[in-house]
Each structure stands twice: as C-alpha cells, then as structure tokens.
Amino acid sequence: MIRKNGIVFLFIMMLLLTAVVGCGTEEGGTEESQEPAVESTDLKDGTYQGRAQGHNSEIAVEVAIEEGKIASIEIIEHEETPVLVDPVFEDVKELMESHNSINIDTVSGATISSIGFRNAVKEAMVEAGATEEMLDQGKKISLDHGVALEEKDYEVVVVGAGGAGLIAAIEAKSQGAEVAIVEKNPFVGGNTLVSGGEFNAPNSWVQEKMDVEDSVEQYMEDTLAGGDYEADEELVRIMAESITEDGEWLRDYVEVEFIEDYLMHFGGHAVPRAIYPIGGSGIELIQKLQAKVHAMDIPVYLETEAKSLILDEDDRVVGLRAENPEGENVHFNGKQGVILTTGGFGANIEMVQEYNPVIDERYKSTNQNSATGDGLRMAQDIGADVTGMEYVQTYPTCNPNTGHLSYVADTRFDGAILVNLEGKRFVEELDRRDVISEGILDQTGEAAYLMWDTSIKENSNMETYMTEFEALEKDDLIVKADTIEEAAGFFGIDESTLKDTVERYNQFAAEGEDEDFQRRGALTALEEGPYYIQKVVPAVHHTMGGLKINKNTQVLSTEGTIIEGLYAAGEVTGGIHGKNRLGGNAISDLIVFGRRAGENATR
Numbered sequence: 001m002i003r004k005n006g007i008v009f010l011f012i013m014m015l016l017l018t019a020v021v022g023c024g025t026e027e028g029g030t031e032e033s034q035e036p037a038v039e040s041t042d043l044k045d046g047t048y049q050g051r052a053q054g055h056n057s058e059i060a061v062e063v064a065i066e067e068g069k070i071a072s073i074e075i076i077e078h079e080e081t082p083v084l085v086d087p088v089f090e091d092v093k094e095l096m097e098s099h100n101s102i103n104i105d106t107v108s109g110a111t112i113s114s115i116g117f118r119n120a121v122k123e124a125m126v127e128a129g130a131t132e133e134m135l136d137q138g139k140k141i142s143l144d145h146g147v148a149l150e151e152k153d154y155e156v157v158v159v160g161a162g163g164a165g166l167i168a169a170i171e172a173k174s175q176g177a178e179v180a181i182v183e184k185n186p187f188v189g190g191n192t193l194v195s196g197g198e199f200n201a202p203n204s205w206v207q208e209k210m211d212v213e214d215s216v217e218q219y220m221e222d223t224l225a226g227g228d229y230e231a232d233e234e235l236v237r238i239m240a241e242s243i244t245e246d247g248e249w250l251r252d253y254v255e256v257e258f259i260e261d262y263l264m265h266f267g268g269h270a271v272p273r274a275i276y277p278i279g280g281s282g283i284e285l286i287q288k289l290q291a292k293v294h295a296m297d298i299p300v301y302l303e304t305e306a307k308s309l310i311l312d313e314d315d316r317v318v319g320l321r322a323e324n325p326e327g328e329n330v331h332f333n334g335k336q337g338v339i340l341t342t343g344g345f346g347a348n349i350e351m352v353q354e355y356n357p358v359i360d361e362r363y364k365s366t367n368q369n370s371a372t373g374d375g376l377r378m379a380q381d382i383g384a385d386v387t388g389m390e391y392v393q394t395y396p397t398c399n400p401n402t403g404h405l406s407y408v409a410d411t412r413f414d415g416a417i418l419v420n421l422e423g424k425r426f427v428e429e430l431d432r433r434d435v436i437s438e439g440i441l442d443q444t445g446e447a448a449y450l451m452w453d454t455s456i457k458e459n460s461n462m463e464t465y466m467t468e469f470e471a472l473e474k475d476d477l478i479v480k481a482d483t484i485e486e487a488a489g490f491f492g493i494d495e496s497t498l499k500d501t502v503e504r505y506n507q508f509a510a511e512g513e514d515e516d517f518q519r520r521g522a523l524t525a526l527e528e529g530p531y532y533i534q535k536v537v538p539a540v541h542h543t544m545g546g547l548k549i550n551k552n553t554q555v556l557s558t559e560g561t562i563i564e565g566l567y568a569a570g571e572v573t574g575g576i577h578g579k580n581r582l583g584g585n586a587i588s589d590l591i592v593f594g595r596r597a598g599e600n601a602t603r
C-alpha cells in the first residue's frame, strides 16, 4: 500500500524526469529528433503502390513521394481488425510520414499488422527507387504512448477500456464527473472488441418486431438455471430488469447499430433474445463507445498499466498507481472513486489452474492476452472478497491451432450438427458450453467436427465471417464439398457412419423431434450440398468468478463490508452468472453494471 510520503517523493522524481525526457501524450504521442532513414535524393517523385500480408489478409497502400520524401501514405485495402489496428494505421503511419522512414517499432498486440503494413510500404518505396539496405538503415523510431510524468487529478478513474470501462466512463461523465480511463493495451476494447457483441434482453424492440414472446421472469429463470442456481439473484434481477432500457440507451445515445430483424438463440435460453450488432461483432460496440468517449473529451491513457490501489488514512480508495510504457510510476487520483473494469483472467492459465486444476494444457484461450486478472489481484491486495473463482467456462467450438472462438461455427445455432471421427453425434448441440466442451474432449483426438449443408448456411450469418472462413480453409480446418463422403474423407471421418447419422437426423427433422439428444428449437435437415465440415476444439472462454459486489457495484471486503471508493463492473466481478454463463449474458452484464458503476461512483 502506498501512503502519502511515497507519493510526494514520487511526485518530485516525476517532475525531475519530466524535465529530462519531456511529456508524452494521451492516446499516442510521438518521439521527436530521429534520423531519417532514407535520404531525399534516393527516391523518385510519384505515387507507388505496395501490398503485403497482414494479420487477416493483404494490406495494400499507396505511397506518394514528393521532393524525394514520403509525402503521404494511404491505406487503400485491408481487412485488419478495426480498433486493434488503429495505432498501426494512425501512429505508425504518421511516424513513417514525419520521419521519412519505415523503421518504426511494431505495436504490441498488433505485431503482425505492424509488420504487414511496414512490408507494404516497403514494397512501394522499393518501387520508388529505395534499396532494401537503405530502408533498413537508421535508428529504430519508438512509439511513445506515455502519459505525462506527473500526478493526474480526476474525480473518477476507470481501469480498463473494454466494454464495461468505456460505458462506466461515459456514464460518470454524463453525471458531471471529471473522469479518465487507464488502459494497459495500446488500443481500447479488451475482450469486448473480439466478442460477438450479442447481448440478451427480454421484451426488446427486436423481439417485438419478430413477435417473440418473452418476459423478465423467464430471462431470470433461464439465467439462474444456466448457472445451476448459484448466481446472486439480486444482481440477476437488476440485469434482467434493466438491460432492455440500457440496450436502448446504447442504441440511441451511443448510436450502436443493430440488425433489426435477427436474434440469436444461445444455448440455455427458452427463446431467441440476443440482439445482434451490425457486423456480428463487438467492433461495432467498441467503435461507437470510443467515438462517444472522444466526443465527451474523456482522456484515455493507453499503454498505462494499473499496478495497485491507493488508500487514504481511512482506508478509502482514492486513486491508483500505474506504470507508463517506460515502467515509470504515475499516480491517478480519483477523489470520488476508482472503477475496476479490467475483465477476467481467461488468458492467465496459471491463475485459471490455481482456482480450477481440471483445466489443463489441452485448453487454449479465446481471450485477448490482456485478460490476466489484474483488477482481481489489486483489489484482493487491499482486502476485497471474491466469489465463484473456480467456475471457468470453456467455449466448445474454437480454432484447434489458435484457440480463437470461431464465428463461422455459429452455424451450430442455425442447425449444424456435431459429430466425432467415428461419424456419430455425441451431444445436444445447443446444450451448455461446459457440457459440450467436456463431451468433445471425450472423443477420439479430443476434437469434434461441425457439419452443415447449404440450406443451413443460407439461414446463417456465415457470409459475415468469410475472412475467418478463408483462414480456416488455408489451415485445412474446414472443408466445403459436394458430397457427404467427400467432406468426411477430408478429415478421415467414417464416411458410411456419417451418412447414416445424417439420414437419421434428417428423419428426426421431418418428425420434429430429436430422439437421440432432444435438441431444442427447430430441427433442420442436412440434405442440400455443398456440405461443410469444420474441425473444432474447446478453449477457455470466460471466468464467471470475480470480485464480490453489492447492487450498487461497490466492492465488498472479506469481512462483508463496503470498500469505500472502489467499484467494479464487467467480467472482473463474480456472482452474476453462477456456475456457468449463458451466451450473450456477459455483454448484458457489462452494459447494465458498467452504467451503474459510472453513476454510483459519482454520488
């Protein structure tokens, strides 16, 4: 715990350091006085194009050379992940232009995109007359996202710029508070960015349009049953009663756009109730939240990692100690409070195993690398209580090479079946994620094969995820074939048993009842080629456990008392999902409790 003397000493050190190294900036300052790598005379004036492989596909650029120097770089084609790639296409690009050099640091968390972008610009410059040696010479220019080395005074400080954090900050600012966000990544978004962005809401405007009958009580019952009745009923009720109005706030105030005539029906829900953002991903949520945060002038300190909480003499949380990119201490004072929205610990395998030793090295993770449980540790260090830490959710249909959650495999929700290498079904495809995951690991090769036909494809959102589809194809993890035999043969699945399985399933579809696994919802026959088969494995996906909070999002101590000044929302908290989170409920949770944390911290 850091007390006042330490703070004064640090403050003086920071002022001294500020004088020596100068101030960084919020969201991407740049370092000055670097040597240009390419002399002006080396390049012929003109406009040149270059392309190179990025993370998702090729990046194409157009480089304008004027007076022998880079005048401008334009990105003309790419499919990199928006937001994640912003520091590359903004900061790195700006440094290349201002320094007439491609010798810039890669962006951590977006390394492959950085390299792809550099190589594309390099190709254009070679075209303009530069040689490889010329391009590689000169000092490497570093990216500097640092914060000014001084104490920062705010009323509310939010830790983590994922969905919960951005929402909490917007709400706190709307209530009139001076608020700042501290984020350890060089970009905002956290797991929310890579999520599907779908969230459940009973009696929503989309359900109304689609004539789906639902109720708050039914949603509560599904959520409680899905978590084996281990969830905190009071928190579940708040989520169920508030999410529809809060979803409208997201739509109308933050201007997030949703598909108005489509709902996802995640496992464990009695009716389809998950609202689907355009693009079928959290990118839409994060881009709009980020735009709102900018419009409201809320500072976001990137690459700034919160390390510990600061208490006053009365043990009230009044700020936090963070480290800037140079590893130097920075203090963020939040006299009204600190909101922890640091997400879960699904990417911290040691921490997962500490609480749940059953999860072993067979599991990869769907999470961003930054989901390491920092907020939990920081709060536990000052006496916070945790709940449900052993409840770790795995997601059944992930990429066997990377652990990434497969959105192409969402065809499961539209009718695809799961089979094993022997060509047999082994589980109800809409069962809980933990049940399907364990079922998959019991099969030969600890993997399963998801199969669908063209009619299922056409009723699904598969076309939205063609970049992923092509990557899977390149890695031999998916096959599209005219016949069932051909598709089965690609993976060595028993062809004749698979044909029998499909025939039997089609019979169930005709009769409207799945006699083998009682699949819920409508059954769709698989009878129209081409057929698709995708290899899938489970991966660690969500950590249901976390900080114990009360209905006002205040963090509770191990003694059951309120830790004054400390609030939490999103996956860093526990209790809302019990033993198992139903699909679409994490985003509902972070919207509802993110808003409440922002509001309560300003009271």
Ligand SMILES: Cc1cc2nc3c(=O)[nH]c(=O)nc-3n(C[C@H](O)[C@H](O)[C@H](O)COP(=O)(O)OP(=O)(O)OC[C@H]3O[C@@H](n4cnc5c(N)ncnc54)[C@H](O)[C@@H]3O)c2cc1C
Pocket (backbone or CB within 6 Å): 159, 160, 161, 162, 163, 164, 165, 182, 183, 184, 185, 188, 189, 190, 191, 192, 193, 194, 195, 196, 197, 198, 199, 304, 305, 306, 307, 341, 342, 343, 344, 366, 367, 368, 370, 371, 372, 374, 375, 405, 541, 542, 569, 570, 571, 572, 583, 584, 585, 586, 587, 588, 590
């Ligand atoms: C691939 C995938 C798909 C998903 N799809 C869905 C879905 O469709 N619907 C649904 O309901 N749920 C989904 N989920 C779950 C859901 O996305 C997450 O539970 C939710 O986004 C967590 O939001 P959050 O704001 O709590 O944390 P995050 O969005 O993870 O944000 C936490 C932020 O805190 C930052 N941070 C962490 N430690 C520090 C520190 N020490 N200092 C500063 N910053 C720090 C992180 O870098 C990160 O930016 C999905 C999850 C994944 C991984």
